[in-house]
Amino acid sequence: MKIVIAGGSGFVGQKLTDTLLNEGHEIIILSRKESKIDGNIKYVKWLQKGIFPENEINSADAFINLAGVSINKGRWTTKHRNQIYASRMEATDELLRIISALQTKPAVLINASAIGIYRASEDNVYTEESQDYADDFLGRTVMDWEKKAASVESEGIRVVFMRFGVILGLDGGALPLMVLPYKLFAGGTVGTGNQRVSWVHIKDVTRGIAFALDNTSLYGPVNVTSPFPKRMKYFGKTIGSVLNRPHWIPVPSFAMKIVLGKKSALVLEGQHVLPEKLLDNGFKFHYPTLESALNDLYNKDV
Template sequence: MNVVIAGGTGFIGKKLTDLLIKQGHSIFILTRDASNKPVKSSVQYIEWLHKDAKPEENLDQVDAVINLAGESIGSGRWTHQRKKKILQSRLDSTRAIINLIEQLSNKPKVLVNASAIGFYGNSLNKTFTERSEPSENNFLSEVVTKWENEAEKASKYGVRVVFCRLGVVLDPNEGALNRMLLPYQFFIGGPLGTGKQWLSWIHIDDAIRMFSFAVCQSDIVGAFNVTAPSPSQMNEFGKTLAGVLKRPYYFPTPSFALRLLLGEMSTLVLDGQKVIPQKAISQNYSYLFPTLPSALEDLLKK
């Protein structure tokens, strides 16, 4: 297939691109600047998001579009300006994707748009599946709702639309796990906040495979939870991590300290939601790492 990727040079995008190439697909990565990009025989870089760019002129036949573009939510305090950038970057890139689809004479069969389990809000006792509505209104839920509403506009062109609602993606070098490792490496790991909050996680290898799965499975439509089938509470996660690292687990970090340090962004580690990937389970997606011990043992070996 010919697959167009926005955000193909980011954390998930780079690994997803490599996977799709191994699967035999041809990749077109949308970028602001196509110069000085690494040369790969199965990858073409197409310029977009500036006034002179006309990406549709270089895309004769597109089978699938994957949109991963957007400002990282975890790389700085959520100031008013930063929250605005987090939302606007997602809306702008998605609108540009819809405009591209509108311009293409041969429409893609599917748009797989990145999303997040932040849609569901936070809860200690509820279990969420793709059929669940948000339990509360907060910043992340608002961002995801507006983001998905923009992506849904592709359906008016006969395009199947999938929202890959990502959980916490575990990778040994980037993202949340890399930050969580530091206190354990100094033998001061322990529970964050109460430890009762849920962590709906996914191994990076399963995350990228689930995006590919969503592209290929024609009956997956709408919300698609990209999480492992066994979410864990933070206490369990920390104890498992300490066990794999052979480190102690007893220095708690109180909630108030994290809120002072991170501000509103502390919700990413202090609040959570128990999310079940019901569609992946019902579609018989085969997880490489369905359990937390297997995932952490693999990741920390790397």
């Protein structure tokens, strides 16, 4: 397929591009830099005045929208939260304009999303059918993002919202910060330890997106999380075990709030989310357990 990716230079985007290239797809990455061809990737300039990417794209089988300021970088000041929100809305608006301008429409739009749409809970179990949504910054951002992307359905395009959990990878996401205290021999339970961590290996994220591209029965929200979420205290103990480091110094909630501010909700609160749609459609996780995921990332023998 000919696939256009917005946000292709980010943590997920780079890994996804490698996965799709290995599958033989033609990749176009929307970029703020100059348009160019680099090997098997065509970069097309966008999000600048007087630039019309549709003239270089001409047609595409699929669009993937990963564009937006990372929620993992920086303190959640009012300015940064505005950037997180605005970057997603503006990029999606432009992507929808490009699609509308194309004479031949793509068959599918894969839009990034997040399990932060679900209300934080230690006990609730969420599937794609759940509608107990969070009334906070992240919840409202995700809801508005999905609503905007869904508007392209009126043009007969299948839309899939990939609701990512806590993505585990060495080059980005939350894991490097979670692992750092253990590398310094200062790891321990964060907050109460009872909050759920619905995690997923980066390789299963990219495989899940590729699966959604091919599987026409997938549409709407799709939870991209391991089938086996864990509580934070178990998560921490497993990190310590894999890295052969102690799990002994607790990090109280108030300390996390002082250090991270409002962003502390990412680690102090959680959701128990299950990938029901992926499993029902036959997707097989390469790393379903936390142990297998961390052992792979840190090159440990299982």
